[in-house]
Structure formats: structure tokens, C-alpha cells
Amino acid sequence: MELETLVKGLEIERINGSLDKDIVGICYNSRETKEKYLFVAIQGFKTDGHKYIEDAIKRGATSIIVEKDVEISDRNITIIKVKDSRASLSKVSSDFYDNPSKNMEMIGITGTNGKTTITYLVQSILECADRKTGIIGTIGSVINGELKKTENTTPESLVIQKYLHDMHRGEIEYCVMEVSSHSLDLKRVMDCNFDVGIFTNLSRDHLDYHETVENYFNAKLKLFYMTGKCNIINIDDFYGQKIVEKISSLDIPVLTYGIRESSDIYATNIEYHSRGVDFVLNTPKGSIDINLNIPGEFSIYNSLAAASCGYFYGIDLETIKNGLEAVKGVKGRFELVPTDKDFTVIIDFAHTPDGLEKVLTAIEKFREGRIVVVFGAGGNRDKTKRPIMGETVGKYADFLIVTSDNPRYEEPEKIIDDVVEGVKKVNDNYIKIVDRKEAIEYAIKNAKPKDIILLAGKGHETYTIIKDNIIPFDERQIVLDILKKLND
Numbered sequence: 001m002e003l004e005t006l007v008k009g010l011e012i013e014r015i016n017g018s019l020d021k022d023i024v025g026i027c028y029n030s031r032e033t034k035e036k037y038l039f040v041a042i043q044g045f046k047t048d049g050h051k052y053i054e055d056a057i058k059r060g061a062t063s064i065i066v067e068k069d070v071e072i073s074d075r076n077i078t079i080i081k082v083k084d085s086r087a088s089l090s091k092v093s094s095d096f097y098d099n100p101s102k103n104m105e106m107i108g109i110t111g112t113n114g115k116t117t118i119t120y121l122v123q124s125i126l127e128c129a130d131r132k133t134g135i136i137g138t139i140g141s142v143i144n145g146e147l148k149k150t151e152n153t154t155p156e157s158l159v160i161q162k163y164l165h166d167m168h169r170g171e172i173e174y175c176v177m178e179v180s181s182h183s184l185d186l187k188r189v190m191d192c193n194f195d196v197g198i199f200t201n202l203s204r205d206h207l208d209y210h211e212t213v214e215n216y217f218n219a220k221l222k223l224f225y226m227t228g229k230c231n232i233i234n235i236d237d238f239y240g241q242k243i244v245e246k247i248s249s250l251d252i253p254v255l256t257y258g259i260r261e262s263s264d265i266y267a268t269n270i271e272y273h274s275r276g277v278d279f280v281l282n283t284p285k286g287s288i289d290i291n292l293n294i295p296g297e298f299s300i301y302n303s304l305a306a307a308s309c310g311y312f313y314g315i316d317l318e319t320i321k322n323g324l325e326a327v328k329g330v331k332g333r334f335e336l337v338p339t340d341k342d343f344t345v346i347i348d349f350a351h352t353p354d355g356l357e358k359v360l361t362a363i364e365k366f367r368e369g370r371i372v373v374v375f376g377a378g379g380n381r382d383k384t385k386r387p388i389m390g391e392t393v394g395k396y397a398d399f400l401i402v403t404s405d406n407p408r409y410e411e412p413e414k415i416i417d418d419v420v421e422g423v424k425k426v427n428d429n430y431i432k433i434v435d436r437k438e439a440i441e442y443a444i445k446n447a448k449p450k451d452i453i454l455l456a457g458k459g460h461e462t463y464t465i466i467k468d469n470i471i472p473f474d475e476r477q478i479v480l481d482i483l484k485k486l487n488d
Contacts, residue, residue, distance in 0.1 A: 001096055003023050003078065006096060007065075007088075010082050010092070015081075016079040023037070026039075028042050028158060030056040030061075038061065038064075039063070041068075065081075065092070086186055090161075093161040094157075100161060101193040104174060104175055105173060107194070109179060109197075110179040110180070111199055113200060115179075117333050118200065121306035128323040129323070133176060135175070139332070144172065154189060155188070160177075182219075184219045184223060189223075192226070196227060196230045196232065199223075202237060202238075224246075224252075232256075232308045233254060233255070234257060258301075267281060272295065272296075274366040279300055285317070294333075296365075298358040332458070334362070335348065345444070347459060360393065369449060372398065372447070373393050373396075373399075374401045374439050374440055375389070376405035376412075376416065378415075379410035387419065390422030393456075394422065394423040401430070406464055437478055440482065
């Protein structure tokens with residue numbers, strides 16, 4: 001693609017060099033640079049892409065986009081200084097891949113909890129209606145059945161546009177995307193042509209980045225000004241109500257869903273059990289019984305969000321029912337590990353006070369024995385939520401094992417102590433075990449009949465992060481290995 005064509009529409013401050021160049025690829029990581037590439041230098045959390053411009057040139061970059069003044073000795077290299085490198089990366093990535101989001105239905109899902117499960121529920125409903133659907137999200141991107149791992153809930157804009165291009169080329173009609181607050185704030189989805197936006201809920205999270213809940217909310221809010229066809233909002237959530245109020249002047253239809261407040265799509269006749277939850281799904285076009293295979297009230301909300309999306313796209317209630325009931329579970333989301341024992345092990349990604357409360361209240365509805373929770377808090381993340389997490393778990397658990405969870409550059413013992421400050425306010429039945437594997441083994445070895453052991457925080461992750469090291473850590477396999485050792 002011609003460089004001159006590619007940079008049209010950017011907020012350019014200065015150009016040094018020729019725009020008469022053929023660009024065969026784009027990158028923002030210098031190690032991925034090849035001949036005739038355009039390198040976009042962006043400021044990251046850990047380092048600055050401007051430091052790696054010389055490396056990108058050595059690897060073959062012929063053109064560079066920057067937002068800072070740089071000195072390049074090679075006069076054959078074109079330097080384009082822009083106001084905002086991140087915004088420019090989004091724009092050139094979309095243009096390079098021929099604006100793929102305009103060629104399919106784009107469904108964006110944002111909120112603190114529930115995003116991943118809703119993506120899979122929406123995909124199931126759409127595919128039951130014979131509509132090919134791809135996913136971009138926390139577990140990875142799914143394109144024609146192939147799972148591609150991603151580093152973030154919502155990848156960098158270049159990666160998003162490449163995946164959307166692959167989806168369009170694979171004749172995928174719908175893309176369901178988890179849209180994180182970071183991605184909205186960092187302009188990763190700036191050039192995604194969203195048709196439908198879905199809001200799940202909002203509670204304190206990522207304050208290490210956003211600093212205040214209000215900033216966090218405002219980042220999420222951006223999605224609902226980017227949609228072209230419909231916004232779907234959880235009206236039971238305080239921040240959902242705020243969104244409805246703020247976007248009321250927009251010429252975009254709003255569908256609300258909930259259990260308690262008056263809404264367009266809602267659940268009645270709710271019955272909880274250990275295998276899932278049964279309820280009646282009510283819509284403006286009728287009602288139908290749903291037998292969901294995922295337990296908990298949060299699962300009803302997730303189902304209502306997905307059903308609302310199916311309803312908007314004109315899918316009949318029987319097909320919506322089939323789509324919801326076809327999902328047996330999502331990896332790392334209230335995932336039961338087969339134990340062949342008289343106790344139960346559940347793995348869940350819950351890593352916020354609200355997420356933990358939702359999972360624990362779901363367990364509370366069907367538990368017959370003790371609730372034992374193995375959990376910790378992430379390092380180099382919002383420290384203020386640690387004691388709140390501890391207090392939340394302490395209110396519901398009969399026994400707590402406080403341990404490590406991706407300590408990164410912090411001392412695990414200090415993180416654990418922060419969590420325990422909250423635990424001690426409400427519960428004395430806890431122990432501290434720094435090594436997470438040892439903590440899981442302790443829980444299993446000391447399990448009593450009918451116990452439910454919740455391993456919270458890691459969910460789908462198959463690694464742990466200690467300083468710069470990413471170490472394999474698959475909780476499912478660890479549980480199975482411990483059980484096998486006990487049986488031998």
C-alpha cells in the first residue's frame with residue numbers, strides 16, 4: 001500500500017522524507033519489523049517505542065511514525081511526526097487492512113465482570129441461527145474455530161484489525177469483542193465500527209491505571225458513543241442507569257435488561273441449583289423457559305445480555321433458548337474440575353471484590369458443606385482493593401487460604417498481608433501459604449465431605465507472573481496431579 005495513501009487523515013505535524021513508498025506491513029514492536037515496513041513508535045507502560053527506532057530501521061523499516069522529535073541519520077527513512085501515535089496506529093492499521101469492521105456486524109461488550117461469558121453466549125446464539133461468528137477476548141480470538149492467544153483482553157489496534165481482516169476473509173459475518181477500559185482509553189478500538197454495545201456492570205477495578213472509579217466509568221462510557229445500531233444496558237446496575245441517562249439524547253435505540261428494575265428483557269420464576277439455573281426469559285415478543293447450565297445470579301445477567309443481543313438481531317426465542325442452553329461453561333468461569341471425590345473444586349477468574357461476591361453468593365445458594373477459598377491479589381495492581389477482597393471473601397467463606405496470584409515485582413508476602421488486613425475484620429479461620437501450588441494441595445488434602453473449594457483469581461490463565469518470568473501454572477492440571485498423587 002502506498003505510504004501517501006496510508007497516512008491520509010492522520011494529524012500530521014511534520015514530514016521528513018518521501019511519501020512515495022510501498023508499505024508491505026506495519027508494526028509497533030521493532031522485533032517484528034521486516035523489509036518495507038512502517039514502524040509506529042508508541043509510548044507503552046514499561047518502555048517507549050521511540051527507543052527502538054534504530055532497531056526497526058536495521059530490520060528493514062523504511063518509514064517511521066513518531067509523536068516525539070527524533071534524529072535519524074539515514075536520509076532514506078521517512079519520518080512522520082503526528083500528534084498522537086496510538087491514534088495513528090489505529091487509523092493506519094484499519095486502512096491497511098481495508099477497514100474490515102465495516103464489512104461485518106461488530107458487537108462490543110464492556111463492564112467489569114461477565115464480558116468473556118457473554119461473548120461465548122452471544123456467539124452460541126448467533127451460530128444456532130446459522131450466522132458465522134468470531135470472538136476477540138480474554139481467552140483469545142476465535143476465527144473459524146481456531147483459538148489464537150492474545151496478550152490483553154482487547155489487543156493492540158494493529159492486532160485487532162488483522163484479526164478482523166482474517167474474519168472477513170473467512171466469511172465471518174459477526175464479531176463479538178470484549179472491550180476493556182484500557183482499550184477504550186488507549187485508542188485500541190478507535191477505528192472499530194461498532195454496531196451494538198453491551199454493558200454488563202461496573203465495580204472498582206484497574207484503579208492502578210484509572211485512579212478513580214469515575215475515570216474508569218468514563219472510559220467504559222466511550223463505547224456507547226461509538227455504536228451505530230443499538231446499545232444494550234444492564235439497568236439493575238447503578239452505572240448502567242447512568243449510561244442510559246447520559247446517552248438518552250443519542251439517536252440510537254437502547255435495550256435494557258435486568259431482574260429487579262423495569263426493563264425490556266427480564267427474568268422471572270428463577271430457580272437456582274448446583275447444575276445451573278432455570279428461569280423464564282421475557283421479551284417484548286414473548287417468553288420462554290431457559291434451563292441454563294451455569295449456576296448463579298450473575299449467569300442470569302450474562303444470559304439476559306446475550307438474549308437481548310439475539311433479540312435485537314431478530315433471532316426467534318426458540319433459537320435464543322437453544323443458543324443459551326448449548327453453552328455448558330466457559331474456561332475459567334465457574335469451571336468445575338472433575339475430582340471423583342465427595343468434594344467439589346471450582347476454578348473462577350474472579351479477582352475483584354464484586355466478582356468474588358458474585359461467585360460466592362452463587363455457591364451459597366447450593367452449598368451443603370463448607371466453602372473453602374484459595375485466593376490472592378495481583379502484584380503491581382490496585383492495592384486499595386486487596387483488603388476489600390479479603391473482607392468480601394471472609395464474609396462468605398468458612399475457611400480461607402490466602403496465597404499468591406501473579407505477584408509480578410512485589411513481594412508476595414506483602415500482598416498477602418494486605419489481603420489479610422481485610423480478612424481479619426470478619427473471619428479468623430484463615431491461613432497464609434505463599435506458594436499457590438502448596439495452597440491448593442493443602443485445600444484438597446484437608447477437604448471434608450461436601451466441601452466446595454473455590455480457586456479464585458486465575459481462571460483461564462495457565463501461567464503465573466513473578467517479576468519478568470512467566471511460569472507455567474495450569475490450576476486444572478495441578479488439581480488433577482494432586483488427586484492422582486493422593487490416589488497412588
